[in-house]
Amino acid sequence: MWTSLNSEDNMIYEMFKVALQLEEPWKLMHVEFDDKEEAWHLFIDFERGSTFACPACGAESKAYDAEVKKWRHLDFWNWKTYMHARVPRTNCRTCKKVTQVPVKWSRPLSHFTLHFEAWAMRLMAEMPVNAAARELREHDTRMWRIFHHYIEKAMDELDWTRVKQIAIDETSSRRGHRYITLFVDVQAKTVLFATEGKGMDTLGRFKEQLSAKGASAEQIQDVCCDMSPAFIRGIQEYFPQAEITFDKFHVMKLVNEAVDDVRIQEQKHAPELKHTKYIWLKNESNLKREQKETLARLKDSHLQTGRAYRLKLAMQEF
Numbered sequence: 054m055w056t057s058l059n060s061e062d063n064m065i066y067e068m069f070k071v072a073l074q075l076e077e078p079w080k081l082m083h084v085e086f087d088d089k090e091e092a093w094h095l096f097i098d099f100e101r102g103s104t105f106a107c108p109a110c111g112a113e114s115k116a117y118d119a120e121v122k123k124w125r126h127l128d129f130w131n132w133k134t135y136m137h138a139r140v141p142r143t144n145c146r147t148c149k150k151v152t153q154v155p156v157k158w159s160r161p162l163s164h165f166t167l168h169f170e171a172w173a174m175r176l177m178a179e180m181p182v183n184a185a186a187r188e189l190r191e192h193d194t195r196m197w198r199i200f201h202h203y204i205e206k207a208m209d210e211l212d213w214t215r216v217k218q219i220a221i222d223e224t225s226s227r228r229g230h231r232y233i234t235l236f237v238d239v240q241a242k243t244v245l246f247a248t249e250g251k252g253m254d255t256l257g258r259f260k261e262q263l264s265a266k267g268a269s270a271e272q273i274q275d276v277c278c279d280m281s282p283a284f285i286r287g288i289q290e291y292f293p294q295a296e297i298t299f300d301k302f303h304v305m306k307l308v309n310e311a312v313d314d315v316r317i318q319e320q321k322h323a324p325e326l327k328h329t330k331y332i333w334l335k336n337e338s339n340l341k342r343e344q345k346e347t348l349a350r351l352k353d354s355h356l357q358t359g360r361a362y363r364l365k366l367a368m369q370e371f
């Protein structure tokens with residue numbers, strides 16, 4: 054049931070008025086609440102005869118007509134809160150155009166106030182979008198719309214013209230069924246671009262994106278990536294002037310695999326190597342005491358595995 058609170062001296066009305074901080078010519082007219090849906094409805098309107106600035110040229114004119122709109126605002130006392138207002142259009146004499154007047158509390162076409170969207174974005178930064186949608190009691194497609202709007206806006210505002218060093222990495226989603234390649238500006242530590250796949254064509258798409266952003270492939274001096282042949286070919290094809298650096302993590306992974314291969318081969322005739330796999334792969338400081346003792350005994354022996362291990366340590370130093 055909707056209950057109306059419309060007397061000016063009502064305390065709840067006064068509280069909402071303070072909370073909304075509306076500016077002229079907007080005014081909170083009355084408040085209603087729906088105890089079944091647990092929602093507040095705040096009705097705002099402008100004074101008759103008010104003038105509004107034309108969004109294009111700034112000339113003031115009276116409302117030509119108005120459209121009733123509704124926005125979800127921040128919750129009050131845990132109830133959903135909606136703002137309702139007639140949003141005017143002006144018929145500007147200078148521009149000869151009918152335009153909707155922007156309102157301070159929301160961006161055009163959004164069904165939420167800016168405060169609500171800021172709250173939603175904070176939640177979505179901390180948790181998956183569907184979890185945030187549950188928390189906010191909204192459908193997740195509406196949350197995705199907010200998310201895309203602000204992410205695209207932030208991406209549009211990124212300046213790519215000074216990017217020199219990039220890092221590329223692939224990641225998989227949905228249990229490895231879908232690959233995504235990420236391009237990161239190393240100096241700014243910002244993700245610039247994400248695209249599906251993990252092949253050399255991802256570099257071609259990144260190159261296209263660079264020119265779309267007013268930058269060029271030639272300005273890329275260094276590319277850091279894992280040792281994937283597809284990335285290497287892509288860099289040679291699309292960024293031939295760039296130096297390729299392999300990141301340490303991926304190099305050490307390959308070195309560890311090589312050490313393990315040597316051990317597997319050698320333990321066939323060197324039984325003392327049985328059950329020593331992790332002794333050679335982990336950092337020494339992470340080993341248990343008896344593992345450390347085994348390592349000390351074996352690493353400087355005649356074993357090929359010991360030699361491979363010493364090369365690995367040298368590589369780590371490097």
Ligand SMILES: [Zn+2]
Nearest residue numbers: 107110145148
């Ligand atoms: Zn105008």
